[in-house]
Amino acid sequence: MLKSMLEPRSIAVIGASRTPGKIGYVILKNIIGYGYKGKIYPINPNAEEIMGLKAYPSVLNVPGDVDVAVIAIPAQEVPRAMEECGKKGVKVAVVITSGFSEVGNVELEEKIIKIAREYGVRILGPNIFGYAYTPSNINATFGPLEVEKGNIALISQSGALGIALMGWTIMNEIGLSALFSVGNMADIDVAELSELLADDPNTKVIAIYLEGIKPGRGREFVETMTRVTEKKPVVVIKAGRTSRGMKAVASHTGSLAGSDALYEAAFKQAGVIRAYDVEEMFDIARAFAQQPLPRGENTIIITNGGGVGVLATDAAELSGVKLVEPSQQLMNAFKQAMPWFGSPKNPVDLTGQAVVDNYIKALKIAIESPEIDNIVILYCRTAILDPRDLAKAIVEFYSENKVNKPTVASFVGGQDTYDAMRYLNRNGIPSYPSPERAINALSKMLWYKRFLEKRTSKR
Amino acid sequence: MLKSMLEPRSIAVIGASRTPGKIGYVILKNIIGYGYKGKIYPINPNAEEIMGLKAYPSVLNVPGDVDVAVIAIPAQEVPRAMEECGKKGVKVAVVITSGFSEVGNVELEEKIIKIAREYGVRILGPNIFGYAYTPSNINATFGPLEVEKGNIALISQSGALGIALMGWTIMNEIGLSALFSVGNMADIDVAELSELLADDPNTKVIAIYLEGIKPGRGREFVETMTRVTEKKPVVVIKAGRTSRGMKAVASHTGSLAGSDALYEAAFKQAGVIRAYDVEEMFDIARAFAQQPLPRGENTIIITNGGGVGVLATDAAELSGVKLVEPSQQLMNAFKQAMPWFGSPKNPVDLTGQAVVDNYIKALKIAIESPEIDNIVILYCRTAILDPRDLAKAIVEFYSENKVNKPTVASFVGGQDTYDAMRYLNRNGIPSYPSPERAINALSKMLWYKRFLEKRTSKR
Numbered sequence: 001m002l003k004s005m006l007e008p009r010s011i012a013v014i015g016a017s018r019t020p021g022k023i024g025y026v027i028l029k030n031i032i033g034y035g036y037k038g039k040i041y042p043i044n045p046n047a048e049e050i051m052g053l054k055a056y057p058s059v060l061n062v063p064g065d066v067d068v069a070v071i072a073i074p075a076q077e078v079p080r081a082m083e084e085c086g087k088k089g090v091k092v093a094v095v096i097t098s099g100f101s102e103v104g105n106v107e108l109e110e111k112i113i114k115i116a117r118e119y120g121v122r123i124l125g126p127n128i129f130g131y132a133y134t135p136s137n138i139n140a141t142f143g144p145l146e147v148e149k150g151n152i153a154l155i156s157q158s159g160a161l162g163i164a165l166m167g168w169t170i171m172n173e174i175g176l177s178a179l180f181s182v183g184n185m186a187d188i189d190v191a192e193l194s195e196l197l198a199d200d201p202n203t204k205v206i207a208i209y210l211e212g213i214k215p216g217r218g219r220e221f222v223e224t225m226t227r228v229t230e231k232k233p234v235v236v237i238k239a240g241r242t243s244r245g246m247k248a249v250a251s252h253t254g255s256l257a258g259s260d261a262l263y264e265a266a267f268k269q270a271g272v273i274r275a276y277d278v279e280e281m282f283d284i285a286r287a288f289a290q291q292p293l294p295r296g297e298n299t300i301i302i303t304n305g306g307g308v309g310v311l312a313t314d315a316a317e318l319s320g321v322k323l324v325e326p327s328q329q330l331m332n333a334f335k336q337a338m339p340w341f342g343s344p345k346n347p348v349d350l351t352g353q354a355v356v357d358n359y360i361k362a363l364k365i366a367i368e369s370p371e372i373d374n375i376v377i378l379y380c381r382t383a384i385l386d387p388r389d390l391a392k393a394i395v396e397f398y399s400e401n402k403v404n405k406p407t408v409a410s411f412v413g414g415q416d417t418y419d420a421m422r423y424l425n426r427n428g429i430p431s432y433p434s435p436e437r438a439i440n441a442l443s444k445m446l447w448y449k450r451f452l453e454k455r456t457s458k459r
Numbered sequence: 460m461l462k463s464m465l466e467p468r469s470i471a472v473i474g475a476s477r478t479p480g481k482i483g484y485v486i487l488k489n490i491i492g493y494g495y496k497g498k499i500y501p502i503n504p505n506a507e508e509i510m511g512l513k514a515y516p517s518v519l520n521v522p523g524d525v526d527v528a529v530i531a532i533p534a535q536e537v538p539r540a541m542e543e544c545g546k547k548g549v550k551v552a553v554v555i556t557s558g559f560s561e562v563g564n565v566e567l568e569e570k571i572i573k574i575a576r577e578y579g580v581r582i583l584g585p586n587i588f589g590y591a592y593t594p595s596n597i598n599a600t601f602g603p604l605e606v607e608k609g610n611i612a613l614i615s616q617s618g619a620l621g622i623a624l625m626g627w628t629i630m631n632e633i634g635l636s637a638l639f640s641v642g643n644m645a646d647i648d649v650a651e652l653s654e655l656l657a658d659d660p661n662t663k664v665i666a667i668y669l670e671g672i673k674p675g676r677g678r679e680f681v682e683t684m685t686r687v688t689e690k691k692p693v694v695v696i697k698a699g700r701t702s703r704g705m706k707a708v709a710s711h712t713g714s715l716a717g718s719d720a721l722y723e724a725a726f727k728q729a730g731v732i733r734a735y736d737v738e739e740m741f742d743i744a745r746a747f748a749q750q751p752l753p754r755g756e757n758t759i760i761i762t763n764g765g766g767v768g769v770l771a772t773d774a775a776e777l778s779g780v781k782l783v784e785p786s787q788q789l790m791n792a793f794k795q796a797m798p799w800f801g802s803p804k805n806p807v808d809l810t811g812q813a814v815v816d817n818y819i820k821a822l823k824i825a826i827e828s829p830e831i832d833n834i835v836i837l838y839c840r841t842a843i844l845d846p847r848d849l850a851k852a853i854v855e856f857y858s859e860n861k862v863n864k865p866t867v868a869s870f871v872g873g874q875d876t877y878d879a880m881r882y883l884n885r886n887g888i889p890s891y892p893s894p895e896r897a898i899n900a901l902s903k904m905l906w907y908k909r910f911l912e913k914r915t916s917k918r
Binding site for chain 2: 161241305310313314382414436
């Protein structure tokens with residue numbers, strides 16, 4: 001049923017508008033512009049045609065089936081539209097309209113829920129900016145037209161933040177499979193969407209901005225998310241961690257934030273990874289999206305700078321990333337990859353004299369050694385090694401050797417270093433502006449691996 | 460004496476080279492290229508002229524005084540050069556050369572220290588990439604030519620990281636007054652440089668990457684830094700926090716990292732702010748560099764998005780930033796600045812409908828209200844408010860009204876939002892990609908304010 005949202009045969013836009021700037025205009029424009037291939041039906045009683053598409057006075061007048069109806073009309077008119085969606089056999093009503101429980105109008109919200117239930121229509125929203133599912137070329141939001149394609153699914157309980165993140169993900173080249181604004185969660189909630197995405201072959205990791213779940217549904221949330229994390233990693237930012245933050249949540253979405261300790265326990269039990277800001281959420285999601293799951297704990301750091309090596313070492317120790325003690329044999333091998341004054345211990349310090357060849361030799365040793373499960377590549381800008389050359393060589397090496405050891409990278413330097421990191425990110429090696437952020441992402445992958453193992457061993 | 464490094468009348472480069480790529484070539488090229496106005500003397504026994512400047516076989520042959528000598532010759536030749544510097548009356552020898560105590564050659568290092576002491580020459584290094592002081596157009600490093608000018612002084616105990624950060628600060632438009640590589644700290648150490656910079660009118664805040672101080676100098680370090688923080692804020696990253704990190708430090712610079720708890724206590728006592736990664740260090744330094752010190756605790760958050768408001772509220776609560784409870788009168792005033800469905804509480808939520816005018820009205824109220832000491836401006840990308848327009852309006856407002864209430868900002872969105880933040884940063888409003896980072900920077904300013912107050916009250 002919900003799956004209709006991912007691959008609908010047709011989408012109606014109730015409240016489609018010819019007036020630029022109107023929400024019903026932007027949504028229709030985005031659906032058309034992003035290249036959706038199914039049937040699109042603008043619904044507007046005062047128009048014959050909108051953006052070259054035939055318009056209908058009501059969804060009931062549409063000749064074919066309607067799988068998804070996006071509703072962007074004044075709140076008081078939503079019940080009638082919902083009634084019509086029910087009669088038409090619409091599967092999911094995406095209710096953009098605000099002015100429901102979030103402003104105290106609980107009655108109106110209950111009214112549309114009742115109608116929807118009667119007819120078996122599912123509701124996303126109300127009070128949302130829409131949704132997107134990139135594999136089907138659907139952008140049914142009033143946010144920006146472009147959505148970077150990829151395999152991270154994002155669910156946001158905040159509309160404004162969700163829209164802002166659309167631009168943010170494009171700028172940071174973070175590819176999305178899906179984007180859901182959940183708003184008041186009158187019907188479909190975060191857990192149910194997560195379950196939908198757990199079975200979506202185009203989604204590899206689920207990232208969630210959560211303000212609160214509905215009262216009394218804590219247990220269900222844990223149960224559902226436990227099933228989800230069995231299939232896919234989930235990274236959550238839970239806003240409203242403090243008592244004052246909870247008050248702000250209450251005045252924002254009207255959710256009951258609930259005690260943070262309860263959420264913390266629920267996340268741990270369900271195997272949900274917690275992030276503490278938006279950057280961290282995507283740092284972690286990117287690692288899961290691009291890399292295989294770790295198969296072991298033993299991690300090696302390969303660097304050309306002692307300082308970043310130390311910072312990474314500290315971060316590893318503090319976040320439970322186990323740095324392997326290389327055997328004498330392994331150290332001897334690393335010694336061959338570096339100038340005489342380098343260090344073959346962990347961090348493997350190729351020194352500031354390192355060139356591409358040193359890195360590739362060290363990486364070759366690392367991927368071949370059974371002592372090593374995970375790899376952290378660090379680089380500090382030096383005059384003798386252009387970071388873009390290094391990035392290209394790394395990508396080539398990983399692709400040629402089909403490396404399946406989880407790898408994260410951090411390059412520190414100026415614009416060319418930043419460009420090199422973008423290249424790495426674009427080609428499957430998650431890269432971060434500081435060693436600490438790289439290690440943090442890896443530590444969460446390891447945490448998730450351990451969680452899955454513990455679960456299996458319990459059976 | 461040390462002050463000669465900031466405003467030397469002349470600089471000699473011992474080991475100046477005509478061969479591109481050589482360290483003695485790059486340093487001379489940078490000194491000339493960055494526009495140093497004093498006398499420059501290349502020292503090279505095998506050259507008549509280098510880069511259009513007359514070269515001398517020894518520093519002793521230079522006709523005028525030599526304030527600073529940058530030494531980039533093989534390690535075993537450094538003692539003789541140091542001897543000549545002593546005879547010539549050089550004030551500071553900047554010893555780039557490596558191959559001393561950091562590789563176990565303690566004897567050679569002690570030899571040059573002894574010679575320098577005999578003649579009263581001070582040593583920066585050895586084993587460093589040089590130093591820069593932008594107000595005098597000095598870039599005596601073998602890093603990149605460009606150094607962004609500003610009022611943050613950076614001291615790095617890691618050479619590779621320091622050079623990498625040169626590019627990083629340019630890319631992030633973080634302006635530096637000074638940059639010192641300290642290497643083995645045979646003579647001049649981090650504390651003494653901090654004291655020098657505490658009296659430098661062009662430096663507003665000191666940022667330090669520290670691996671460890673010399674054994675037995677802990678007490679002196681605390682005493683010196685206590686004097687420094689009386690004049691200026693100091694932000695430190697201390698690498699080698701964990702036992703494994705300490706081992707990495709030992710094999711990197713050979714410093715004894717010492718127990719992290721001891722450092723933590725020392726920093727607290729001396730009023731030194733601790734950062735935990737490079738991004739955080741500059742986040743904090745930027746706030747101090749651009750904003751006045753807080754005069755009170757009461758902080759207001761102004762936002763157009765509930766979600767980022769909640770995230771900022773959580774961060775404030777967790778980091779000891781006191782969010783003011785606005786009086787009824789103040790709330791009434793804020794109500795006038797927003798649509799009817801906005802919230803005049805703290806966070807002040809101007810709603811997604813907010814335009815420039817709403818922000819400016821709210822800011823006007825905030826700067827005029829005696830209830831408010833500090834301001835946090837948040838923005839989520841919306842279709843109706845271009846972040847660049849908002850940034851321009853904010854900068855204009857702050858400059859016209861000579862606002863002296865500490866302000867930090869966070870704008871969330873895509874490329875145009877990022878551009879808006881760069882504009883804010885460039886014009887004195889420190890801006891951060893996440894609300895949490897903005898609040899964190901403010902929290903450290905407040906911590907420093909409290910530290911100064913406590914110190915004063917103790918007298």
